[in-house]
Amino acid sequence: VKRPKIVTFLSDFGWDGGYVGACEGVIASINPSARIAHISHDIGVGDVAGGALILARVCKLYPPAAHLAVVDPGVGTARQPIVITTERTDVLIGPDNGLLLAAAESLGGMSGAWLIDPRQMRAKGGLAQAAISSTFHGRDIFAPAAALISQGLEPEICGRALEPSSLVRLEPPHWRVHTDGANADVIEIDRFGNVGLALPFDEFLPRPEILAVEIDGEGEGSPEWTARVVNTYGELRPGELGLLRDSWGQVALALNGASAAELLSVRRGMSVRVARRGDRA
Amino acid sequence: VKRPKIVTFLSDFGWDGGYVGACEGVIASINPSARIAHISHDIGVGDVAGGALILARVCKLYPPAAHLAVVDPGVGTARQPIVITTERTDVLIGPDNGLLLAAAESLGGMSGAWLIDPRQMRAKGGLAQAAISSTFHGRDIFAPAAALISQGLEPEICGRALEPSSLVRLEPPHWRVHTDGANADVIEIDRFGNVGLALPFDEFLPRPEILAVEIDGEGEGSPEWTARVVNTYGELRPGELGLLRDSWGQVALALNGASAAELLSVRRGMSVRVARRGDRA
């Protein structure tokens, strides 16, 4: 299988500590012709589910690539460093904490998985042995693996094969459509304040066009909002809450030029109920 | 006309939601050899004028390139997706909301403009048809256009020609020099807290060197500041306000190692009056 030269890179490192540059330097020193495309380094600190979502959405827009992803609160513990290959001939490199699996699915599903044994990988990859820190596997394990893969080496060099079903999986976000509406977890709040729900728009098909929105778990006296179904932000009046199919095909709540997340006081992981006006689930 | 392989990219997407990576992935999948240079993705949310200023200043420092710019609060409404060519053989791609025009002027002026018809563009560019979202034209329209342009395809493939004079223009920021000073809008506040004014330094030529600075619209009792004309930050004493020619040739107010914007409590769009000490306009 021919591997491409693009290495995408997603992490929760931020740019301020030099961690991103450290990984990029390691990759460049192993494969000077690797092209590195930064997907995001502003994933919330330790937010594995948030990173998994962004990675799954974005990775499939690239041509087949080596996808390096490091959101790794368990670094240095028993959690394993892994490499996954996909039906689309991508390779995913990162920790076995669920970060990579949604991406693998969005790339056609896993075709194989390997445990990274750093000593073996460096030996078979032609690299001198080096110390492995307990706190920065991005630089010491994952970046070298991505660099070797981007050179065309087979994932088998990294270590022994793993049973794909043995990999750590995240609890999928919850959503349920019922006769008069739906409940769904908030899976994303973006820079624009849009509130992304774990609810496929095509499963929901909101009718009628005026809906009641309630934030769950706030008790009896919790405020209830009214949302209008629209196609885009610009159709909304100032302050009017909209419900739309977002660009990933999910239901999202939005304002025009302001933050719906702030208006509704919601955070990732909260649950939202959407119902026909007057009908309560 | 030979088109270059660099695609510059400016937006208000931020890096956290994966929007930048989504566009970069689309470009890479169409033109794997395109080189993407990120100008900024931290333009204020929906701040078309702010994005237009940065783009106009920076684009001309690159060799002729495809400049992709997306600050697009009207995405999915009647506002049009456009491509503009310039006398310097650059191509600008983005929404018809005024974002691109100052850049076109800084690149020698427009030599042509086209409406992007996504179906036609994909057909003539050899791409399979694909769904177009209502909320993310960066990924679905503008990035594919930039990728095709970066491959050397002519802008004509995107759609029908537009009359350049028909494009949406932003109200230019206000400035006026009078005999004893000047009034000007604040057009930029940078990370250092420098306050950039819409006032060309060479038109202002501040004499004498001690000036009164007043923030407009604050009424009679508004504080008045004294600024000294200097060449650079390091000439200023701690806490002393300076007025200088900034690196774009405009008048700016600055402190040494601190934020002039904070001291003066100014924001973009406010108006500032600069006058000879004692002489009030």
Next chain:
Amino acid sequence: VKRPKIVTFLSDFGWDGGYVGACEGVIASINPSARIAHISHDIGVGDVAGGALILARVCKLYPPAAHLAVVDPGVGTARQPIVITTERTDVLIGPDNGLLLAAAESLGGMSGAWLIDPRQMRAKGGLAQAAISSTFHGRDIFAPAAALISQGLEPEICGRALEPSSLVRLEPPHWRVHTDGANADVIEIDRFGNVGLALPFDEFLPRPEILAVEIDGEGEGSPEWTARVVNTYGELRPGELGLLRDSWGQVALALNGASAAELLSVRRGMSVRVARRGDRA
């Protein structure tokens, strides 16, 4: 000496004002095949020591490169623009304010230093003369120098040789190990809230494994914390303070999934005392 094509770039510019793109545009216009790797542009505003630390840690992970670094509160004053070559055949370009010296040491030490004379550099580099601003030498002096170096031109073209010992040096951060513990400056607080100390772990070798941590200069009544020596974050219970060898070989204080810097209320430059529990230095 053959010079590589990678230009690394570190600054305190942030991404919002277009300063990064301006420098990248200048480099691309002089050497279109230069590959630019952004180490960080989120160095604290004017924080020369912070930038020097990150640069020194990261630059040596790259293959030999042109390292452009601009944290330059003295821009336009008497401080000099310089180029430094290293034993490892890297070239460092930036202001003579101490920013580059730790990096040069981490790259094997200086092999030469030159003052940049912008007029001479542009003439010998085949560039048309251009105005030099007083406030943005990143764009006007350092980026052109990095671009010419990345083309393979010798640093000698930039200007006259300097005596390496004459360059401005930063005061190194303070650390001292004594019989019952150590004192050390806080040199880094990263996005995860880890508190990095100027204390090589191998010089400290903490025994026993429970330590008292005290923040200096807080007086008699200052709180004292207990830290446990661990290998990685995941070994810590919620709220438990850990002391570990960080990935750069230094002593760091950390929490598991939370900010140790916030818990301890420390900032860069403060001093920390670590002692055996019960034993006070």
